[in-house]
Amino acid sequence: MLSIKKVIASSLVSVFVLSAALFAGTISADSGQAELQLAQLSDGFSAETSYMASCFACHSTGAAGAPKVGPGNAEAWAPRVAKGMDVLVTNAISGFNVMPPKGLCFTCTDDDLRAIVQYMVDSSK
Numbered sequence: 001m002l003s004i005k006k007v008i009a010s011s012l013v014s015v016f017v018l019s020a021a022l023f024a025g026t027i028s029a030d031s032g033q034a035e036l037q038l039a040q041l042s043d044g045f046s047a048e049t050s051y052m053a054s055c056f057a058c059h060s061t062g063a064a065g066a067p068k069v070g071p072g073n074a075e076a077w078a079p080r081v082a083k084g085m086d087v088l089v090t091n092a093i094s095g096f097n098v099m100p101p102k103g104l105c106f107t108c109t110d111d112d113l114r115a116i117v118q119y120m121v122d123s124s125k
């Protein structure tokens, strides 16, 4: 009798843990969206489209030592990501050695550039 109670209790616990995890997942997805809405992205902005238009020329080929973007390039990005996203975004905005200011996307806002840098890092895993 006691062991049946234990089984019921432990399955109740796992249901609780599972729903807590799902609930937490919902919350973090929501707050991610709120963050996105607060960012000052240009109308109709797409990180991928802007990357293709402004950054792809150097970052797809690794021209002039640009860290390559795309699957399998995590190593090229690891030491840069280690500097922190804020440093990467600041360098993308101000320029960094041969990397030109704003990566030549002069219509991009700072938040647009942040989204593009995030896209570059995310797609280089």
Ligand code: HEC
Pocket (backbone or CB within 6 Å): 050, 051, 054, 055, 056, 057, 058, 059, 063, 064, 065, 066, 067, 080, 083, 087, 088, 089, 091, 092, 096, 097, 098, 099, 100, 102, 103, 104, 105, 113, 116, 117
């Ligand atoms: C003319 C070529 C060129 C273009 C266009 C370009 N980059 Fe770069 N980028 C570079 C080079 C070269 C480096 C490496 C600089 C170094 O480490 O000395 C670099 C480095 C970076 C870094 C890493 C900075 C760091 O602190 O390590 C980021 C982030 C970056 N580029 C973002 C962008 C974004 C975003 C765009 C487009 C909006 C862009 N780049 C367009 C050449 C370019």
